[in-house]
Amino acid sequence: MLLKGNGPKVLGVYLGHDLGACLLCDGQIAVMIEEERLTRFKHGYPNYVAGIWDQFAGKFGYFPWASVSYCLETAGLGIDDLDLMVLSDNNWAEAAAETIRSIIPIKDRSKVIFMTGLEKVVHHYHHALSSFMASPFSEAAVLVVDGAGNIGEDGFEAETGYLFENRSGKYREVFKNCYDPQHFPWNGLGWMYELVTLLLGFSNSKTLMPDSGKTMGLAAYGQASPEFKEPWIQYDGFELNFSGFHHWLKESGHDFGALFQKRGLAKQGKEISQYAKDLAFKVQAELETLMIHLAEELYQQTGARNLCLAGGVALNSVTNGLIAAKGPFEQIFIQPAANDAGQAIGLAYHGHLLLTSPSHFHTNSSINAYQERQTETKLDNDASKIKPIKHIYGGRQYSLDEIRQLLVKSELPFEELSNDTELTEDVANELANFRIIGWFQGGSEYGPRALGHRSILANPSSFETKPKLNARVKFREMFRPFAPSVLRERVNDVFELNQESPYMLLVAPVRTSWQERVPAITHVDGTARIQTVDAEVLPLFHRLISSFEQRSGIPLVLNTSFNLRGMPIVESPRDALQCFLYTDMDNLYLERFKIKRPDPSHLFPSLLPEWRMVAEQERETGQQVLTFCSSSSSQIIEIDATAELIPFFEMLDGNCSIATAYQYVKHNENVVTDLVKIVQSLVRQGAMQLRVGTLTFGLPTKSRKLDMIPKSG
The missing domain is CATH 3.30.420.40 (ATPase, nucleotide binding domain)
Structure with missing residues (x-):
C-alpha cells in the first residue's frame, strides 16, 4: 500500500x-x-x-x-x-x-x-475521540466507562461523559467520576465488574487480565437470588456510591487474596455452582442498570440525539443492546476496539x-x-x-504469491480455486455439510471480534455444532455462546433488531420462530450477539452467506474468532495455518487456496528440549500414565497411556511422522485419530512443536529480536 x-x-x-x-x-x-x-x-x-x-x-x-x-x-x-x-x-x-x-x-x-x-x-478523552471521530455523527454525546483511566489529582478516571459538538474537535466534558486509588476495593463500574470476574476465576493465566466476556456469558445462566437481594450501587445523577458492593464483599469474605486464588468460584467443581451463576447475573444486572441510568442522565444534560460508547465496558454487548433498545438516543455507535x-x-x-x-x-x-x-x-x-470509518479491516493484505510460497514450504496438498464465485460456492457447500471452516481473507480486523476476515465458520442449524466446535476447535467453556453473522437485509427477519450491528457489539433476542432453526447461535436466554453483513462493505462474506442461504434457507452463519483459546486472533497466513494444524477444523481457506485436514503422514511432532516424558504406573489402579514435565516451569501434563504409547512418543523426534510412529501401536482403527488429538493437545500446551515440510510451529517464547525496530530514513 x-x-x-x-x-x-x-x-x-x-x-x-x-x-x-x-x-x-x-x-x-x-x-x-x-x-x-x-x-x-x-x-x-x-x-x-x-x-x-x-x-x-x-x-x-x-x-x-x-x-x-x-x-x-x-x-x-x-x-x-x-x-x-x-x-x-x-x-x-x-x-x-x-x-x-x-x-x-x-x-x-x-x-x-x-x-x-x-x-x-x-485516557478517557482518547477513548472518546476514538469512538466519536470513527462514528458517522456530526455531533454526539459520548459515554466512556472502563476499569481505570489516568490518575489525576482527584483519583483515577472510571466514568466520564462528553458532548462533541462538531468534527473539528469542539467538545465539553459533562461529568467525570474519579475514585481514590488508595482505597481497596476500588470504586467504579468497570472495576466492580472486573473484580467479580476475578472472583469467578476468569482471567488470562499469563497476564492475569480479567476475561469479562465470560462473566457476561455466564450471567444468562443465573437468576435473581436472595443472597444478592440488596443493591450494590446507589446513584444520584452522575454520582455513584459503591458502599453496598463493598459491604457485600466484606460480608462474603472476598478479600484481596481471593482475587488471585487458583480456583475461582466458577471453577470449584466439575459443574459451575448456582451461586457462581447468580453472582454473574447480579453483577451484570447492576452494570446494566447503571449504564442505562448514566446514558439517560447524559441525554438529559446534553439533549444529543446520538450516543457513542467507549472504554472496556463498551464491549459488554448485552448492555449495549439494552441501551440501544431502551435508551433515549436515536442512534448508538460503538467503536469496535472499544477497549x-x-x-x-x-x-x-x-x-x-x-x-x-x-x-x-x-x-x-x-x-x-x-x-x-x-x-x-x-x-x-x-x-x-477526519472521516468516519467505513470498515474496521486495518491490517495488510497478503498476496496470493505469499500464501502459495507458504503452502509449498508446508508440503501440504492444496487447491487453488479459480475465482471468488467458486470460492464462496465451495465454502457454502462445506458449511451445508456441517464442516468447520477456517476463513482467512483480506486485511485483519482491529478489536476483539472476528468480523469475516479472520473467522472460523460453521453451520448454525444443528444442536451438535456448538459442542463439536468446543471439543474440536475452540476448547472453551460450554456456557459461552457463539455469535451469528447475518445478511444485513435479513437481520430483522431473524432477530428483534431494527438497526445495523456491523461490529458484533449488540445483543438482541432471536425471534421465537427461529430459535430452534439456529440453535448453535442462540444463547440460553434466547439472545445472540449479532454482526450484520453489508454487501457494500463485505461483498465476499455477503456472497458466501447468500450462497449458504440458497442451500439451507438460513441467512446467517456461525462466526467465531480464528484463534485458540487464550491466544490472539490470527494475523498472518502462517498464524492461520498453525491454528488449523493445532485443531480439528475440516478445511482452511487462505484467500482462494483450500487446504483440507492433513493426513498424519504430513505431521512431524517433537518434544521441546526443556520437556521430558516420564512413564509411571498408578498404585491404586495400575493404570499407565505418561507425564510430561517442563524444566523451565512448573507445568506438568498427564495423559492416560498404554504400553504401546511409550515407543510412539519416543519415536516422535521431528523426523518421524505420526503415521510412521503409529504403525508400532497395535490398536483399533480409531487410534490414529486419537493419537493426532493427543499430539495436538501437547502442542497447544507448549510441550511439543510440529513440523510440516520445512515449517516448524510452536507456541511463542520469551525471546524477541530487535530486527523489528523501524530504520530511520
Whole structure:
C-alpha cells in the first residue's frame, strides 16, 4: 500500500496493556494493528515484559516495535515520513518520555509527542475521540466507562461523559467520576465488574487480565437470588456510591487474596455452582442498570440525539443492546476496539487535530516545536478531513504469491480455486455439510471480534455444532455462546433488531420462530450477539452467506474468532495455518487456496528440549500414565497411556511422522485419530512443536529480536 495525498500522517502508539499502533493519513485510518497479533501474546505482551529486551530492561516496559514497523511497512512509509508520532499510556510514559524518545530512530525528535494533558488525565478523552471521530455523527454525546483511566489529582478516571459538538474537535466534558486509588476495593463500574470476574476465576493465566466476556456469558445462566437481594450501587445523577458492593464483599469474605486464588468460584467443581451463576447475573444486572441510568442522565444534560460508547465496558454487548433498545438516543455507535486497543486510534485522531486545529487542544513544548515547523512547511491540513470509518479491516493484505510460497514450504496438498464465485460456492457447500471452516481473507480486523476476515465458520442449524466446535476447535467453556453473522437485509427477519450491528457489539433476542432453526447461535436466554453483513462493505462474506442461504434457507452463519483459546486472533497466513494444524477444523481457506485436514503422514511432532516424558504406573489402579514435565516451569501434563504409547512418543523426534510412529501401536482403527488429538493437545500446551515440510510451529517464547525496530530514513 503506497499512500498518496499531502495531508497529515500521524502514528498513534499506545503503551499500556492491549498496546498497538494506528496510522492515520489524511484523517482516515490507513493501518491499525494490535501488538498481540504480531507477538502472539494475548494483550500484547507476556507478564515478564521488564526484561524482554536486554537493551531496555530497567528503563521502561515493552514498546510496540512490531506494531510501529507493521504500520509503516504496510503503508510504504519511513518513520521520517511521519508528521507526528503521538504516544501515551496509563503509567510510565511521561516519566520515561526522554528515554523512549532517545531510542526512536527518527531524525526530528520533536515529532514525538507524549500526551499527558493539562491535568495528566487524557485516557478517557482518547477513548472518546476514538469512538466519536470513527462514528458517522456530526455531533454526539459520548459515554466512556472502563476499569481505570489516568490518575489525576482527584483519583483515577472510571466514568466520564462528553458532548462533541462538531468534527473539528469542539467538545465539553459533562461529568467525570474519579475514585481514590488508595482505597481497596476500588470504586467504579468497570472495576466492580472486573473484580467479580476475578472472583469467578476468569482471567488470562499469563497476564492475569480479567476475561469479562465470560462473566457476561455466564450471567444468562443465573437468576435473581436472595443472597444478592440488596443493591450494590446507589446513584444520584452522575454520582455513584459503591458502599453496598463493598459491604457485600466484606460480608462474603472476598478479600484481596481471593482475587488471585487458583480456583475461582466458577471453577470449584466439575459443574459451575448456582451461586457462581447468580453472582454473574447480579453483577451484570447492576452494570446494566447503571449504564442505562448514566446514558439517560447524559441525554438529559446534553439533549444529543446520538450516543457513542467507549472504554472496556463498551464491549459488554448485552448492555449495549439494552441501551440501544431502551435508551433515549436515536442512534448508538460503538467503536469496535472499544477497549484500550482503541487508545492508539484516539491518539492518532488527537495528533491530527493538533496539527489542524491546535487551539482546541492541550499543548506542550514538543507540540509548539511542531507548530513552528508547520508554519514553515505549510502542510495541507484540514480538520474536516477526519472521516468516519467505513470498515474496521486495518491490517495488510497478503498476496496470493505469499500464501502459495507458504503452502509449498508446508508440503501440504492444496487447491487453488479459480475465482471468488467458486470460492464462496465451495465454502457454502462445506458449511451445508456441517464442516468447520477456517476463513482467512483480506486485511485483519482491529478489536476483539472476528468480523469475516479472520473467522472460523460453521453451520448454525444443528444442536451438535456448538459442542463439536468446543471439543474440536475452540476448547472453551460450554456456557459461552457463539455469535451469528447475518445478511444485513435479513437481520430483522431473524432477530428483534431494527438497526445495523456491523461490529458484533449488540445483543438482541432471536425471534421465537427461529430459535430452534439456529440453535448453535442462540444463547440460553434466547439472545445472540449479532454482526450484520453489508454487501457494500463485505461483498465476499455477503456472497458466501447468500450462497449458504440458497442451500439451507438460513441467512446467517456461525462466526467465531480464528484463534485458540487464550491466544490472539490470527494475523498472518502462517498464524492461520498453525491454528488449523493445532485443531480439528475440516478445511482452511487462505484467500482462494483450500487446504483440507492433513493426513498424519504430513505431521512431524517433537518434544521441546526443556520437556521430558516420564512413564509411571498408578498404585491404586495400575493404570499407565505418561507425564510430561517442563524444566523451565512448573507445568506438568498427564495423559492416560498404554504400553504401546511409550515407543510412539519416543519415536516422535521431528523426523518421524505420526503415521510412521503409529504403525508400532497395535490398536483399533480409531487410534490414529486419537493419537493426532493427543499430539495436538501437547502442542497447544507448549510441550511439543510440529513440523510440516520445512515449517516448524510452536507456541511463542520469551525471546524477541530487535530486527523489528523501524530504520530511520
